[in-house]
Amino acid sequence: MIIADLQIHSRYARACSNQINIDNLEKYAKIKGINLLGTGDFQHPLWNKEIKEKLEEDENGILWTKNKFPFMWQTEISLMYKDNGRRAVHLLVYSPNKDTSDQIIDVLGKKGRLDYDGRPIFGWSCPEFTETMMQISKDIEIIPAHCMTPWFGLYGSVSGFNSIKECFKDQSHHIHAVETGMSADPEMLWRLDEKINLVSFSDAHSFWPWRLGRECTVFETELDYKKIINAIRTGEGLKETIEVNPAYGKYHYDGHRNCNISLSPEQTRKLNGICPVCHQKLTIGVDYRIEELAKKEKGYTPKNAKPFKSLIPLSEMISAVYNYKQLFGKNVWLIYNKLIEKFGNEFSVLLNASEKDLLQVTDKKLVNVILINREGKLKIQPGYDGVYGKIILNDKDTVSRQKSLTEF
Numbered sequence: 001m002i003i004a005d006l007q008i009h010s011r012y013a014r015a016c017s018n019q020i021n022i023d024n025l026e027k028y029a030k031i032k033g034i035n036l037l038g039t040g041d042f043q044h045p046l047w048n049k050e051i052k053e054k055l056e057e058d059e060n061g062i063l064w065t066k067n068k069f070p071f072m073w074q075t076e077i078s079l080m081y082k083d084n085g086r087r088a089v090h091l092l093v094y095s096p097n098k099d100t101s102d103q104i105i106d107v108l109g110k111k112g113r114l115d116y117d118g119r120p121i122f123g124w125s126c127p128e129f130t131e132t133m134m135q136i137s138k139d140i141e142i143i144p145a146h147c148m149t150p151w152f153g154l155y156g157s158v159s160g161f162n163s164i165k166e167c168f169k170d171q172s173h174h175i176h177a178v179e180t181g182m183s184a185d186p187e188m189l190w191r192l193d194e195k196i197n198l199v200s201f202s203d204a205h206s207f208w209p210w211r212l213g214r215e216c217t218v219f220e221t222e223l224d225y226k227k228i229i230n231a232i233r234t235g236e237g238l239k240e241t242i243e244v245n246p247a248y249g250k251y252h253y254d255g256h257r258n259c260n261i262s263l264s265p266e267q268t269r270k271l272n273g274i275c276p277v278c279h280q281k282l283t284i285g286v287d288y289r290i291e292e293l294a295k296k297e298k299g300y301t302p303k304n305a306k307p308f309k310s311l312i313p314l315s316e317m318i319s320a321v322y323n324y325k326q327l328f329g330k331n332v333w334l335i336y337n338k339l340i341e342k343f344g345n346e347f348s349v350l351l352n353a354s355e356k357d358l359l360q361v362t363d364k365k366l367v368n369v370i371l372i373n374r375e376g377k378l379k380i381q382p383g384y385d386g387v388y389g390k391i392i393l394n395d396k397d398t399v400s401r402q403k404s405l406t407e408f
Contacts, residue, residue: 001239002219002228003347005029005212006038006074007092007145007179007201010047013040013118017206022054024207026069031340032213033347036223038074038201039063041118042095043105052098061096061225070223073101076145076203077108078121078152079129088159089126089144089167090119090152092179092201096139096225103136130171141229142174146181146203147189148286149251154178155192155293157284162293164194176233182215183249183286183383186241186308190301191294197232198306200241209336209346210315210327216242241308242347246286247380248312248389254285255384262384265291283385310376312391314339314346317373320391321366335362350374369393 011020029037039055041047055063055071063071073095080088095101108114111122122129133140144154144167151159154167161167164175177197180189186198200215221227221237231237246252255262259277265288275282318324318332326332342361343349349358351374358367372378383389 002036002221002223003034003213003216003242004036004219004228005034005202005204005216006036006072006094006199007076008038008040008074008204008212009076010041010044010118012044012047013205015205016118020207022050022065025212026065026067028207028209028212029069031345032209033345034213034216035070037071038094039071040074040076042073042075042101043108043114043120044118045115047118048105057098060223062223072225072228073097076119078119079124079126080121081123081125083125086159087125087161088152089154090146091126091129092143092145093133094141094143094229096137100137100140104133104140107132107136126167127169127171130168130174134171134174139226139229141176141232143199143232144175144178146183147178148184148289149181150283150285150289153181155289157289164196180215180241180243181249182244183246183251184290185243185246185310186305188246188286188290190305191290191296191298193295193302195302197235197238198241199232199238200243200308208328210313214244214313218242235304235306238306240306243308243310245310245312245376245378245380245389247382249286250383250386250388251283251285252287252389253382253384254282254288256280256282257385257387262382285384287382309351311350312373312378314349314370316391317369318366320393321369335366338362
């Protein structure tokens with residue numbers, strides 16, 4: 001079984017940790033329980049050099065560290081262009097080997113600079129880009145990233161299209177999957193009835209376990225590029241996804257961060273999409289957008305739908321239970337490391353460790369939250385307009401502007 005996080009970034013991408021390197025990625029992937037990573041940003045000259053120095057490619061298109069930890073050629077690009085209005089879509093790109101990756105780099109380099117950001121921006125349209133990649137190799141895979149986020153998701157309320165066909169036009173048959181992103185999960189996306197496979201990855205901007213692997217895809221196949229891509233394309237060998245509760249994502253509800261306003265779709269409709277504080281248009285979140293696009297009712301499950309698990313990362317639960325302000329503070333690490341030392345990795349704690357064994361390491365308060373999380377029943381105050389959601393352990397902790405809308 002392969003637990004894969006195939007959407008990460010290097011330290012050369014904007015808003016990413018400057019300590020991201022191959023060694024740290026390997027170290028913390030093992031702590032998380034991941035056994036396959038994407039390289040991230042393979043077109044960036046300095047990161048590409050590091051990949052080639054640190055990793056050795058096998059005959060199956062898998063790159064290995066000296067300690068035998070596997071990576072797969074992966075990058076993310078941003079396409080910003082006009083097509084009946086402004087369009088901005090982030091795409092994941094996977095390559096079968098070094099030679100193909102070098103060809104991709106050569107083509108991208110002719111379209112713009114590759115050294116200023118690990119996630120470069122190009123003026124290509126999605127159909128043009130896809131056609132160009134397919135001319136290089138039919139083994140290249142393109143997957144729309146965080147497909148529901150407002151600004152850069154395929155279906156986003158600001159940047160997006162209403163369907164894969166509308167976005168990719170005559171190249172849409174080359175799109176076999178979309179990536180759910182933190183603010184959406186399979187149950188939400190099934191309602192779009194796009195008849196496409198779903199994958200989920202972290203979009204990690206750091207190597208820490210609360211970011212790396214917060215979302216993953218589980219494959220039942222060999223460590224072979226073509227077999228993994230075939231699983232993505234056909235669903236055969238794609239076992240399940242590990243998701244974060246979508247309410248925890250930064251764009252689940254509508255709202256304005258600067259106005260401290262968070263609204264459900266029903267409340268947004270009553271206000272005609274206008275913020276009651278600043279009287280400007282609200283940032284429309286994923287929950288609202290799904291209702292706009294849905295072709296199926298809530299609860300619809302398509303034939304051959306893959307199962308998924310909904311989990312909040314361990315460090316975030318520790319921080320919430322003990323009211324620690326920092327996810328990466330010393331107090332969180334002390335508890336986290338004790339659990340990892342006992343159970344081997346975070347996914348073992350989140351998914352497999354028994355209540356009895358957990359109580360040997362930590363107290364009942366945290367154990368109860370771990371078990372509730374495992375059942376997908378942890379209560380979350382929804383995120384909005386770039387603000388992460390919040391774990392709610394006591395209703396008194398809920399900071400809700402929704403209940404006070406009558407004052408406007």
